[in-house]
Amino acid sequence: MTQLILFNVFNGLIVGAFYALMALGLSLILNLSGVINFAHGGFLAIGGYLAYALIPFVGFWGALLIAPFLTAFLGLIVERLLIRRLYGRDPLYSLLLTFGLAYIFEDSTRFIWGAQSVPFQVPDWLMQPLSSHYFFLTGYRLFMVLLVAAAVAALFLILTRSRLGIRIRAGTLDLETVSVLGVNVRILRTLNFGLGIYLAGLAGVLAAGMLGLSPTIGTSLIMPSFVAIIVGGLGSLPGTLLGGLLIGVASGITTVFAPSATEAIIYVMMGLVLLIRPRGLLGEEGRVQ
Amino acid sequence: MDREPPQRSRRRTVLKAGLAVGAAQLAGPFIISARGEEPVKIGLDNPLTGTYAAVGKNELIGCQYAVEQINAKGGILGRHVELLVEDSTSGDSSTAVQKARKLIDRDKVNFLVGNVNSALAVAMAGVAYEKGVFMMDPGGHTDAITGTGCHWNVFRICNTTQTEANAVAGTLVKDYGKKFYYITPDYAFGHTLEAGMIKAVAALGGTRVGGALTPLGTTDFSSYLIAAEAAKPDVIIFLVQGDDQVNALKQAVQFGLEKRVHLAGAQGELEPLEGLPPEARIGTWVFEWYWNQPGVPHVAEFVAAIKKKTGRVPTARTWFGFAGTWSCALAANGAKSLEAVKMAKFLQGYHLPPEVALMPDGAYFRAGQNQLIGDLYVGNAQAHGSAPDDLFKVTKVVKGTDVAGTLEETGCKMTWPA
């Protein structure tokens, strides 16, 4: 029994790390631009499919390197053509627009690569479990956690050390002042959006190695990512990371005790957190959306 | 959106061109006389988006090919056949019901065809029964459709889940052990398939050591797999379908579970195997139709024609759509009527002609149940076969009559309209 719980906690952390990666991208965009990006799952799928298309030419590692950048590039185009027009308007319009985009992305991937899931090849040596006892710790999943950790570390470095990052964080707190200080807010938002979509693309490549790559791969991941953001606290990136890990572990443990509540548990958790601590676990008091 | 979507015109034109060619080739006098008449309409209400988009699309291809053939051979009662296609979505029963009503009330279809998703098929059968319209279920497997919830006007091509379970249970218990763990999708199909497996396995001395119900669209199976491994079964049975099956198998193989437990399932299909990387194409399955059947008449022509049309071999789904659509035409032409009651009466005990059945022992609709009984193919998934699409090795062909159970066991009690 204890072993089963332990297994599920570990496994929950792995799953949670993945949610966190997706949630961080969503969170970046939401914080700075006030855009609720419902097309994030679509970008994720595109990231996976681009990698799938690239593997025959550049191999898995090349694809892992290139596909997220291509996805981010698509994100930049979308931002310049569409999202940009929404700044300053009610966030609900961004919801309508990104909802439409999500439809278009899902349909386009289906049109190009077919409805059927495609076989996504990951290097063989990554596919093995590390020990026969901890069979769920496969090379690939461990690699994924390390990559998420690296991406998160890099993200925090960018946000705290680089000029761009400091501006993004400052903009999150008070966009008007930042703009008055002479920072080009338009470019800032564009780059920030690209960064968020890069994370979606990265999550897409990682997901494709673990899940079946089909046009709907992103649909079921979007809601848990939102939950991670809210549980952790809006506006706080460490909170988002914490939220992701927490919901992963919570649903893992629930599988042991009440399997039929596995999906509901993350919503129960979000409800409880909001009722007890309305700003989320690490959300800053006084910051009103 | 004032312009018609281009996709539509293209599809319809292709279809019409096909009709024109077919008519011109035959050019019999009775085609000409049929021209002024209203076409016979077949309404397909099946998933084209969502989890079941791939299998739904293959059924559609089978239907389209059958319609081309039917029209080339003189249509239904000498009239042209038109296929109306609606996307039922993969899981939204309200949409499926709404589309079924639309096809029946507005388009006045003569036949309603669908649905891949068992829950949607049951919901559609309710509408068809209420309206007294002939319905053909090509690929929704839950037992109720031709069992406890059977209707005089609802026919089915694919097997009941109990039949599939009976077909595979013997091999599993004999070769791999007696302790079974089930990973089951949480809807009608999954519930009946699991119940069927438990029953079939119990008859041979096997037991259920545990199981998990997973919602349709589950992506991460790791926690279910951990629970499954902890129960120490001899065999893990994957009853999930489509993308869910791809996810589950991919993760099971990454965990190396296939090295310690035998992985198997009841219903296997070519579509998920094609979506899996080679090393994850494993396990014992039942196929309901397979393209690689050397020596069975007409199969090679069918495979060649579908390959020419789509570039891929037909799957069981393609055949479901094909045989389902042909059965509609055969019923009407046999009954010399489009009245649902007459057609339904005609199909009782009807044997499909070999060029439609495409199976070594043929296939027939069992009277009093409206269920097609044909062959089933037990075997193993394989990473590489004789051809790139040959991903399944048939080890045993099981006759449907031997595993379908008796009519009483199905629980079907039909009341015919007076």
Added chain:
Amino acid sequence: MKRLPVNRLSSRTFSVIIWIVLLTLPIWMRAVGSYTELGTQVVVLALAAMALNFLLGFTGTLSFGHAAYFGLGAYGAAMTIKYLVPSTPLAIVVGMAAGTIAAMIIGALIVKLRGVYFAMVTIAFGQVFYFITFRWNTVTGGDDGLSGWHRIPLDLGFTSIDIEHDGKAFYYFVLLCFALCVGVMAFLLRSPFGRTLLAIRENERRARFLGIPIERHLWLSFVISCLFASVAGALYALLNNFTDPRALYWGQSGNFVIMAVLGGMRSFWGPLIGAAIFVVLQDYVSSHTENWMSFVGLFFVLVVLFFPRGVLGIIRRRTMR
């Protein structure tokens, strides 16, 4: 507050046009190649979207969990007919009660939250209800939905109206329910209570300083909004003679929000227009191409770009000024 939508509402012409269209719909629906059930569906979903907009457009609070109350209404109605009494009006009353009682309890818990947090907590409770109906197979039928029942003809004592088989009769029955609900909502919005809600929407802090009990108003607005959403849910179940857990899924809540925003959430009739476009567009495009999602998605994008306040936002500005 110079642009109170309630004032615009008094522009009677537009309302009259809407009612004429709705009343004559079954007559011309077939002529334009459509069918009565589609019209019924538009009216039912429009009621749900207008109910949501009572909270969203006129109180300034976004709920992303209205499908829960819509779905409770649907299951309430379905289970009444299936297990208790074969009566259509009673089914609607039970459905309405189920949704409203749930909303009263949930509402009391969440009125302190604002903005995105309010929206997310409504999702949370909505999803919990969704998973309960999904997993409770024996009672709700689980993912397969609740079938094996149908709406019952109306018995008026001296005569009976066959809303079971006569699609047009059912349409007018639904339209009557719609008219009652919409009438009550319009009345409430013109009342001092409705004006107070607008004041809260425009500036909550100022309203609070004026001594308005914000939480109580918000709670009432939420409950009223959910009440009409559950009526819509009950009618939806009766329309399909069927219901399933998808009625409670967050995606369904999202659809209501989309309808309201699409049509124009600051306008009383906006959600009706939004629902009509949403339903008819999907129905029409999806029977012509399997790539319907691209067309519908593109349409949403274009609306956001070219109709900054929703479809009705611009039409009304053009015609009314």
